[in-house]
Amino acid sequence: MDLELLRSCGTIKRYNTDAVVTLEGENTNEMYFILSGKVGVFLNTFTDDAVKLTELSVGETFGEMSLLDELPRSATVIALEPLSVLEIDRSNFELFISRQPEMAFKMMKAMASRLRVANAALSKAAASSQIPVPANTEPAAAKAVQTNTVKAFFPEGHKTYSLVPAFDSSEYIFEKNVHCPICGNKFLAYGQKVSKLRSSCMDKDLRRRYENFDSLWFNLWTCPECCYSNFYNEFPNLSPSKFKLVTAKLSSILNGQKLVITNDIDVNQLFTKYYLSLYCAEAYKAPNIKLGKIWMNLMWLYRDSGDEAMEKTAAASALSYYQDAYLKCDSELKPETEQQLCIILAELCLLNNKPEDAFKYLMSARKQRGGNRTYAQMAEFRLDELKEKEKSSSN
Template sequence: MLDIKKLAKVCTVQRFRANDIIFQEGDPGSEMFIILTGSVKVLISAPNGNKMVVSQLKAGDIFGEMALLEGLQRSATVQAVEETTTVAVNECNFESVIGQEPSLALRIMRSLSERIRKQNLELASYKEQLSLVFPKSDVSPPQYTAEIREEHKPDDSTECDGLGDLILHAGNYINVVSPFNDSAYLYEKEIVCPVCSQTNNSKLIRSSKLKLKRVEPDYRHVHTDFEPLWYIIWVCPHCYYANFSADFSNIADRDKNRIRELSGKVKERFGRLPAHPTLTQVLTGYYLTLFWLEQMTAPDPEKLGKLWLRLSWLYQDRQEAEMTMTATRKALDYFIKRIDNSTTKTTNAEDQYFYLLVGELSLKIGNIKEARNYFRQSIIVNGGNERMKQQAQNRIQELRALV
């Protein structure tokens, strides 16, 4: 236990009320904090500007040590969950604090060691993925032959033909169910299909119940005891229209007409939709969404990239290396199209996010040179997010171990 009286002699004791912001992401940092009583939550900025909780700390924990040791800007926001008392340690009193509480030095070392361990695990994961892509170092990288064909509005006789491989693949998981008890995280709501005007019950996620476990380098959010990927796609069982739940109702009239024209052929090609909540049902929804997004008047490369990226995560969970790599390449291609689309109005933060994401996906499939280039682009974006810049800088350093 830390001796509060000793620390109070050499440190400034600070008290915060519930919901008080202790410091903001991007603030200059020159001190770390030790929690004496209460608790705080650590938040980082998502690409859409929202804050997401990545951890919660309690009495005895420390935070802000990286700013103290390196003089960097704050990489996260810290907010008091309840009435909280802390002591602040800075360069001026650091030696005195360690003299009063030698065990604190060990805590700091453990914290830094944990950061390094996590980075090493990420690096090992990438090396393992690279070994799947490059089985032998003395030969050229093989090109996987898994065929997942895209739809580009062909003539009426072949419009649905490209779905065949996907439908067959989805059938492999008819007995795979969610590994979690999802009922506590879901509720049902009656939704009106914007295409056929029929109603059906759809599952919505109780966002307030989610507990974020970690954010992976490619921005996948891993939650405790729940996988949102199984529920972010809605499918109308009447006309087979499918889309991301957030975009389900946002569809132009001309695209509605296009779906009505093709609905009969798609229903014939897919057959009866899976009735039970299995991975087959989940993948079928994704594949339908893929088809319909390609049929839109102006296919959105960002949405298609998001869809393929989430498919790659589902394949990864099933340890399907070949399908994971194929879907990752598809996502990468679409995100590059999104970056290269000069007509799309974007913010600096969005540009930085996509450079970083494309860098991560390039690294994942073994394109180290391209990954490095995109990481550099993420760093030089004017007015970008400091946390993203730091991630890109860390990646460039780690790449030296891969070449």
């Protein structure tokens, strides 16, 4: 193996012992080649404890699956000792494989081996303990869900909605004991069986669609005691310095009233949790790109609920935050990330009646140097579509 060629196809990253390199369920798609140190690969089975699948050391790789299929991470990888890895993105991966094809065969053998280990671990876990099945998966319309509205909690124009998920979630979720980092409360939350998700398509605004499942309903964990809410892959990692900021913000909004937070798969509970996550993120001054992401999720939820007015309201907020993330970014964005941001911005501009800005963002995504070919093609196709629409309307 030509190590010098390998080094030319990626970025060297270093991690301390116990650092998380990849987190199960997160949407990243780089692969890693271990230069020094050792990692453990863990799978969150349907019990409270993670199952350790294997250990990997110098010369081995991980992260290939997400790089190849663009699905969320199927396992968590943790540094077991000081670690140095080479991070390789998709464009550089293709270059490396074309110059050193024996690496592809080695990776196929490694993935086959890990699949056998994972199957064995899951079989053992299933045999030794009963896999819990979520109890509250019946349609929201079939039961009364206790909700209470705090004055000024929702923005003007928000309503009570009756949207019911058009899928059976029980096959794709499991209950997990979660520990709130702020108040210490332990509660049950839903986890996603990411290994079971099958991507079906991607919307023009990059909303990922899955067969018989919508992750929009299960992206958040919310503490029923203190109401701290966050995306599940970020929930445990809130730093202590932000606890008081979140507590003060929620106290100000709730003003002594108590929200009822349940695990019921109910759209009004879901709206409550997304707005709680927004207020928490505002409290600890989350990056603009995260605030934009929350508003984007709210926009999709309003769209699914058939509320066009609130969809546009959420789209305007998402556009504002994403534009700030793009134009006022303190650090350089990866080419692929910049493409994604430009495509999202283009669709938000169209929703906010700014077609000229949409064209500019799509042009940037199409021409991005070192970017992802798929995103460039998406931008080009969308440009052609808009040009054709403009031409038809002028005739």
